[in-house]
Amino acid sequence: MKLRRPGSRTRFIGMALALLAGVAPLRAGELAVVTNRVVYPGETIAAAMLEEVPLVRGNRKLGPIFQQAGQLHGKVARRTILPGRLIPPSSVRDAFLVQAGAPVEVTLVDKNLVITVTAMPLEAGAAGDVVKLRNIDSGRVFSGVVMTDGTVRVGAS
Known part of the structure; x- marks a missing residue:
């Protein structure tokens, strides 16, 4: 019988899903993408709104976040994104190409x-x-x- 640390499967599944989404968990010394102003729900994210900043190691574990500004450019905010805060993939969505009611x-x-x-x-x-x-x-x-x-x-x- 093989012993595992508690939660190792959950972490593995979370990292696998993050890699499929095109983002990866960050470590100290890497870059993270933040906004330079408040982005409201439904607003399209432009390159001018984004900054790449060095990640400072804290006490908490980080989940998947965006590492390059190009990954966020053109996406739409699902919720309010505050300036200087890390942006998880669940906070954005792809822009709609088809609108309801438009032929x-x-x-x-x-x-x-x-x-x-x-x-x-x-x-x-x-x-x-x-x-x-x-x-x-x-x-x-x-x-x-x-x-x-x-x-x-x-x-x-």
Whole structure:
């Protein structure tokens, strides 16, 4: 029977999730990204709002935080971010490419068949999100995946 320290599995899972999100736990001597002013929920983060500062070792353990300003540029604040404070990944989200109520181009690709229609999104979504849409002509509701170019792709069923 192998003995483990308490919480080692939890720390491992937390670090694995942080690495998948593109951020890593910091150590003393490394840089951390902070804002130079208050950023309010829903506000897009610009490069001019960010500063990279050296991390000072404290008594508490740090979770995942952003290390490079480029990782935060263009993201949207989920909650109020105070100046000089470390920014965890849960405080930001990707910008929405599709807005609810704004018509969007929807494409269905199935082998050699390509169908393109205009639909009305019922919810906002960022790249990779699944959103519900309403066909403007028929009124039917369906789901599609938001692409990086702001269109929505639907799979054949």
